[in-house]
Amino acid sequence: PSQVIPGTDPSAAQLCFAWGPAEMLLCQTRFGRTGQAPGPISQVLSWFLCWGFAGSKEVPPERSPSIFVLRKDQDIYSQTLRKLFNESHGIFLGLQRCEEELAGKSRRAQLVQVSKNYRSVMRACMEDLHQAAISARDPALQSQYSTQVSILSAMELIWNLCEIMFVEAAAAGPLLLHLLDWVRLHVCDVDSMVREVLSSENPSKHELFWNVVDIFVLQGRLDEARHLLSKEASADPTSVNMYKVLDDLMKKMPVPSLSNTQTLTEMELKWQHWHEECQRYLQNGTFASNSHMESICKILLGDEDAILEKKELMTTWYHFLVTRLLYSCPTVKPMELRFYAQSSMDLFLGGESSPEPLDTILMAAFEFEMHRVIKECSIVLSNWWFVAHLTDLLDHCKLLQSHNLYFGSNMREFLLLEYASGLFSHHSLWQLGVDYFDHCPKYGRVYLELHIERIPLNTEQKALKVLRICEQRQMHEQVRSICKIMAMKALRNNRLGSALSWSIRAKDAAFATVISDRFLKDYCERGCFSDLDLIDNLGPSMLLSDRLTFLGKYREFHRLYGEKRFPEAAKLLLMLMKARIAPCSFWMTLLTDALPLLEQKEVIFSTEQTYELMQCLEDVTAGKSEKLKSQ
Amino acid sequence: DNADSSTLHAVTFLRTSEILTVNSIGQLKIWDLRQQRNEPSQIFSLTGDRVPLHCVDRHPNQQHIVATGGQDGMLSIWDIRQGTMPVSLLNAHEAEMWEVHFHPSNPDHLFTCSEDGSLWHWDTSTDVSEKPSFLHQGGRSTTYFSHNTINQSVISAWLSNDPTKDRMEITNLIPNQTLSVNSLDVLGPCLVYGTDAEAIYVNRQLFA
Numbered sequence: 001p002s003q004v005i006p007g008t009d010p011s012a013a014q015l016c017f018a019w020g021p022a023e024m025l026l027c028q029t030r031f032g033r034t035g036q037a038p039g040p041i042s043q044v045l046s047w048f049l050c051w052g053f054a055g056s057k058e059v060p061p062e063r064s065p066s067i068f069v070l071r072k073d074q075d076i077y078s079q080t081l082r083k084l085f086n087e088s089h090g091i092f093l094g095l096q097r098c099e100e101e102l103a104g105k106s107r108r109a110q111l112v113q114v115s116k117n118y119r120s121v122m123r124a125c126m127e128d129l130h131q132a133a134i135s136a137r138d139p140a141l142q143s144q145y146s147t148q149v150s151i152l153s154a155m156e157l158i159w160n161l162c163e164i165m166f167v168e169a170a171a172a173g174p175l176l177l178h179l180l181d182w183v184r185l186h187v188c189d190v191d192s193m194v195r196e197v198l199s200s201e202n203p204s205k206h207e208l209f210w211n212v213v214d215i216f217v218l219q220g221r222l223d224e225a226r227h228l229l230s231k232e233a234s235a236d237p238t239s240v241n242m243y244k245v246l247d248d249l250m251k252k253m254p255v256p257s258l259s260n261t262q263t264l265t266e267m268e269l270k271w272q273h274w275h276e277e278c279q280r281y282l283q284n285g286t287f288a289s290n291s292h293m294e295s296i297c298k299i300l301l302g303d304e305d306a307i308l309e310k311k312e313l314m315t316t317w318y319h320f321l322v323t324r325l326l327y328s329c330p331t332v333k334p335m336e337l338r339f340y341a342q343s344s345m346d347l348f349l350g351g352e353s354s355p356e357p358l359d360t361i362l363m364a365a366f367e368f369e370m371h372r373v374i375k376e377c378s379i380v381l382s383n384w385w386f387v388a389h390l391t392d393l394l395d396h397c398k399l400l401q402s403h404n405l406y407f408g409s410n411m412r413e414f415l416l417l418e419y420a421s422g423l424f425s426h427h428s429l430w431q432l433g434v435d436y437f438d439h440c441p442k443y444g445r446v447y448l449e450l451h452i453e454r455i456p457l458n459t460e461q462k463a464l465k466v467l468r469i470c471e472q473r474q475m476h477e478q479v480r481s482i483c484k485i486m487a488m489k490a491l492r493n494n495r496l497g498s499a500l501s502w503s504i505r506a507k508d509a510a511f512a513t514v515i516s517d518r519f520l521k522d523y524c525e526r527g528c529f530s531d532l533d534l535i536d537n538l539g540p541s542m543l544l545s546d547r548l549t550f551l552g553k554y555r556e557f558h559r560l561y562g563e564k565r566f567p568e569a570a571k572l573l574l575m576l577m578k579a580r581i582a583p584c585s586f587w588m589t590l591l592t593d594a595l596p597l598l599e600q601k602e603v604i605f606s607t608e609q610t611y612e613l614m615q616c617l618e619d620v621t622a623g624k625s626e627k628l629k630s631q
Numbered sequence: 632d633n634a635d636s637s638t639l640h641a642v643t644f645l646r647t648s649e650i651l652t653v654n655s656i657g658q659l660k661i662w663d664l665r666q667q668r669n670e671p672s673q674i675f676s677l678t679g680d681r682v683p684l685h686c687v688d689r690h691p692n693q694q695h696i697v698a699t700g701g702q703d704g705m706l707s708i709w710d711i712r713q714g715t716m717p718v719s720l721l722n723a724h725e726a727e728m729w730e731v732h733f734h735p736s737n738p739d740h741l742f743t744c745s746e747d748g749s750l751w752h753w754d755t756s757t758d759v760s761e762k763p764s765f766l767h768q769g770g771r772s773t774t775y776f777s778h779n780t781i782n783q784s785v786i787s788a789w790l791s792n793d794p795t796k797d798r799m800e801i802t803n804l805i806p807n808q809t810l811s812v813n814s815l816d817v818l819g820p821c822l823v824y825g826t827d828a829e830a831i832y833v834n835r836q837l838f839a
Contacts, residue, residue, distance in 0.1 A: 082829060083829070086828045086829050086830065089809070089828065090807075090809055090828065093809050094807065428827075428829065431810055431811075431827050432810075432828075435809070460638055460655075464702075464727060464746075465746065465811065465827075468726050468727065468746055472726075490638075495637065495638065497635065497637030497638075497654075497655070497656060498637045498638045498655055500637070500656070501637055501638075501655045501656050501681065501683060504681070534637060534656060537656065537658065537674070537676060537681070538681075539681055541681055
């Protein structure tokens with residue numbers, strides 16, 4: 001879909017553009033349309049799929065038109081999603097730093113915990129967005145929040161399934177239990193229906209009563225189903241027998257256990273017996289008089305048609321899949337899931353509708369095709385957050401080792417680099433990006449070097465943080481360049497002391513010379529020094545550059561003169577002239593400074609010193625006459 | 632205007648008519664508001680490298696004790712009645728120390744936070760149980776006596792040159808540190824601090 005930029009008129013003038021790291025600048029030129037067919041520029045515009053119009057910088061209209069900034073990733077500017085990025089950053093770092101020494105089960109438990117942490121952060125975010133959606137007044141905003149909630153909940157759904165299939169890697173038996181939990185947590189909102197029925201005066205006469213019982217059965221919540229059915233039994237004495245039988249069947253149903261109290265074969269055997277018993281009761285016509293109970297019995301027997309009748313209650317094909325498995329093959333093995341999944345989807349959709357992206361992704365997960373999951377998610381989602389973190393987690397589970405991309409880095413690194421690069425365009429989230437780059441062994445450092453120099457440094461504190469990051473990673477080039485930028489800024493604002501401290505931090509002798517020249521120039525113009533507190537207290541940093549040393553010593557000379565310590569002042573002055581560290585333009589000034597000392601009543605300069613003074617004067621005049629000659 | 636040629640990083644009141652500032656060339660300056668000059672009345676600094684100072688706070692009860700934190704993470708304690716050098720330099724954090732605060736009602740306790748992501752609690756309160764001989768003697772006079780001793784050691788605790796002699800406990804209050812802690816404040820039993828991870832933490836049971 002193409003994006004219309006408000007304020008531009010492509011038919012009146014051509015647009016020009018320039019790429020940035022995460023955004024594009026667009027501007028209307030003075031060139032009118034040349035009368036040709038829409039050129040390549042408008043084609044370029046229509047390529048942008050998720051570009052959002054972020055804002056325009058207004059430039060005075062009489063000079064030139066506005067500049068538009070097109071930003072690709074709008075999500076990082078969302079208030080609530082920021083929390084997601086920050087929290088997941090913490091979890092990411094914890095995962096990278098936690099010990100690899102643990103092996104086997106404890107390592108797996110650790111990774112599952114990390115996965116659960118990510119999910120709880122996602123859910124917290126969903127909750128916040130939900131609240132925001134409810135309280136929003138603007139309908140556009142409300143719909144935006146609601147969309148984000150549904151996207152996030154789809155992401156959490158996918159992540160949860162990946163956790164069960166890949167991270168937990170549940171075996172046959174527990175696999176079904178995890179899948180049941182998954183379905184109960186994510187699919188269809190039962191609670192409101194339940195509340196409505198239970199809070200009514202006569203629950204069993206409520207129109208939704210059987211719906212609730214059915215959904216309990218479909219989700220394997222047999223205890224709750226039995227509890228509801230007991231109300232029906234007490235209300236209708238004629239069905240007491242039927243109820244007792246059904247209740248008994250539900251109570252006795254064997255389920256896989258999480259602990260090792262029974263083996264799979266044991267469980268299968270028990271289940272077979274139970275299944276046969278249900279079959280007998282159904283064929284005996286025990287439930288013939290009550291269609292509701294009869295359909296429940298059929299569901300218990302795993303009758304696909306009976307389950308499919310409750311399509312509206314289940315709402316999705318994966319719910320159908322799990323119910324099917326529960327009642328026909330509770331000891332399903334992970335590898336067998338794909339067949340059941342495919343057939344469930346076909347049966348459920350029944351050729352009426354085609355699978356949506358979410359369905360494809362879930363199907364890929366059931367088929368254990370991790371790479372396809374990641375690929376599909378990358379295409380569908382507008383932000384790299386999800387795939388980057390999921391891939392990183394899967395990589396830690398040692399599940400992605402075999403796949404190397406042909407341009408050098410592996411998939412995990414590629415996704416992390418993309419995600420982190422996106423963060424750098426944000427004024428505050430860039431700090432998270434640094435840590436992500438740190439954990440990309442191959443290209444992370446290079447990316448960091450390039451990005452960190454381009455962070456806008458609007459405050460000194462930000463510059464200090466950036467510098468600290470560079471120094472910790474021995475990025476000396478970047479330190480120098482950033483210090484130079486800050487020193488220039490300070491210099492332009494006449495904050496010479498700040499400029500000097502930036503140069504000292506970068507150990508930039510050349511710039512220190514520039515600053516000292518500024519000081520000396522100011523002195524020449526004004527006849528006195530500015531910023532005495534700085535120059536008086538230079539300390540050992542004076543030695544950074546010759547010019548700086550000269551400045552410090554010259555100031556000392558003035559101080560000595562002011563304190564009337566003439567012999568010392570004279571010695572210092574002479575030393576300064578002999579050492580030749582003064583700039584040429586300053587020599588006359590120095591000699592002029594010597595005049596009052598010469599004119600003093602007491603003799604200050606010794607004979608030797610006077611000769612040296614004269615030598616300097618000759619050098620200066622010789623230099624000057626040479627200059628005149630060459631002109 | 633134009634008070635300092637280098638960046639002023641922090642300012643605080645010393646007395647009602649005097650203020651303290653620290654700047655980016657490592658100087659601690661006192662300004663007297665009663666005088667009309669444009670210059671500080673006193674300048675303190677370390678000789679040696681001019682390490683920028685980022686934060687300053689004065690002792691709530693004893694106004695001659697001042698603490699500053701620097702770019703190298705060093706905590707300096709100054710006695711501004713004497714000398715131009717700090718009384719003690721304590722190697723603390725690994726990166727810039729952003730803020731330092733004396734606890735307003737329990738000034739034995741000092742808190743510092745830093746770019747390296749840690750928040751340190753400096754505790755110089757002497758452990759009363761270590762001096763049982765004073766406590767076990769009954770009578771009101773004993774209590775008075777021990778109170779005096781404790782008071783004396785408090786006065787010297789911050790100004791002592793060797794912090795290892797007087798027991799000073801330093802604890803990092805953040806279990807798993809990631810990004811910088813930029814700011815903190817403390818009042819009563821509550822500590823609040825903000826980090827670069829865009830989060831604010833409140834600890835309501837500081838001395839529990």
